[in-house]
Amino acid sequence: MSNISPPNAAASGLAALTGRVVFGFVGTWVFALMAANLVPVLIAAMVQDLGVDIAAAGALATGMTAGSALAMFVTNRFIARADRPKLGRIGLVLMVLGYGFPAAVLTTPAVMIGLIVGGIGAGIMIATGTAAASSTRNPDRTVTSIMVINRLGAAALLAIAPIFHNDLRTVLIVIAALGVLGLLLAGGLPNLPASALDATGAVDTADGRVRRTVGAAALVFAVSILLWSLTEDMVYSMTSVLAQQSDISPETNSSLLAGKVLGGLVGALLAPLALRWLGRSWSFALIIAISTITKFIMVTSTTPVAYTVAILVWGVMYGAILVLYTGLAAIMDVTGRTGVLVSGFYLAGVAFGPLVGGQLVGLLTPLQYAVTVTIPSAIFAAALFVIARRSRKFEQGNTTAVPVVKAAAAQPDTAPVQQH
Template structure:
């Protein structure tokens, strides 16, 4: 497919089949390892003979590698050849998980997970930045997340067939990396990358641009820190579902099925998020969804009822998918170069990284009520920050539009909100 057929008149990419496959081969596949963290933890406990705290620490090393790689990649992601950069990440992912599968010793698994995590981070960074270079970042994010939820649901649904066999899980992730090498070529670059990239991002007059950039930088920092705290507490629950399910009297087989249902719920949430964005706007959608998510997390941890746990984890999954789409879409709309999206996603992954580690240390020492308060309290701050950010600009609130060119004057993008919108 020629470049001309995959680009809109503005130069921003449209979602052709080739472009979508580029996102699948990088962003979607990179997220699969993170989706499989509970399975990896259980498999490491069984096959490596480590305790759950150590297994959680190994999973933390993997995701921390992804976050670090994303922060490094942020510096040059705007002008990079994203297909080439994505393939570099895929090679690291293949080598890392392949090495761990081949040797299957604790040191090899530790090193392999970290190398694979670094590769996944590069892939997530390229996919996240590429989303900002499409005509409708919210639509792109929704498409990617829906495909990710479908794939993750399928993987978790067949996870019981692995019988917590660590080598089998690692081989599956490695195979996805190999397939990604074929698909990655469709990732879109920022129009005018290379010598003309700077002029593309700063095409507007310089007057007032520093004010706009400072305002956006402050918003980015607040959004990134909020996302980190939220993802940290979410994964303190997600990575400990095997413990919480046992507490509710649920068998490991049923727990695996519910975990697949939770990720499947994320698919429903990803599909519902664009409707909520259109009907009531991003700010109120996030407030309502975060409130429901917080309540269901609390019930999962404190209730000893299998019915309450099973219902809550499915609803929680729906809310998680919706939140991820709405926040990732917000970050993608905030900067056409993709830097904001990569920074926010990097902080999100940092939270994901330390969730298993902190969760593994606290779940056995705190009472269920104490643990529930620890993982739900940050959601209040997260929701408040997102509400304020979403309502600060009409473009952020409504979504479904092209991304902001950061260097343009503040007045160019700080559209006046209609009556009733702050």
């Protein structure tokens, strides 16, 4: 016979992935990431229409992404109890103003200020969506669905980008329009139920405040993903140089970059299968190993075939890693604070990767550069392998982010499941 405990009240209060909830994520998280995906187009448009050089345009893009990362860190201080739809709309308003104003006043100072304001808005939106994913019943499924939608949207935007003719005003209007549409959709974002927050033990019952402690695993996770994303973008931002080294034309390289984005969609779809077949820890080990090898080949390659195969496989692995790491961060903490912390460090790496890569690519030999960008990947894989192995919940995935042990301890009369 079996004694089956009643459902965990904290877990049952989490949001299901309904159509309204999905649209809420699309209107905030996905739209914010789409703005980031248009950075290469923005850089080219700024060079053409503002007359700035590539270094200055890249610095402006770095400022935009750094603003997003900073906004995430600030937002993380109150994300647990925040009204997520309202917070998401604040980010969307900043996004509309940040990109809409310079579209009307197309000057270098206006674009500079607008990109930073828009980047801050995007950071608030990403933080809100990331935290909201932890408040759903199945964070892994939520993350996979949103990342697949994001990859589809990014691929579609990049596919139609040539019709913009690198016109800066058009690109800014498109991003601002996404923000306006997001204002209509953001209401579907789920908030964290009080029962789930209480189950974490993070609430100080004396004054009702949420303690903002972050575990050692979350800190190791955040630092390792900073190193990984930094080196990933040190490669991505230097693809024009690396492609030329492999005798690939700029036009062909643009097509390969689009192929890489589509590969990310394939990787996002494959990640749940890898999680189911291999478990999270071995999925991380295998996928990051393949990604690291392909990065090494890209940097050291001198032939078109090797470079082409490497960048396309690298794109697939990148999409899979995004899904797996975001899912792990989501189930580590139902309040979403761990997810926002980790994603903030990821964005910081994305922001400064082009800057560091631009300084080092001309100073180091291809072999030295390859070693520089691959060692952090090995550290990242080792850290995530250990974190995923710490808990069966982390390892298996497809589970709620509610700390079940603590929630069960709060209900001493509830008997555990026993099989006879």
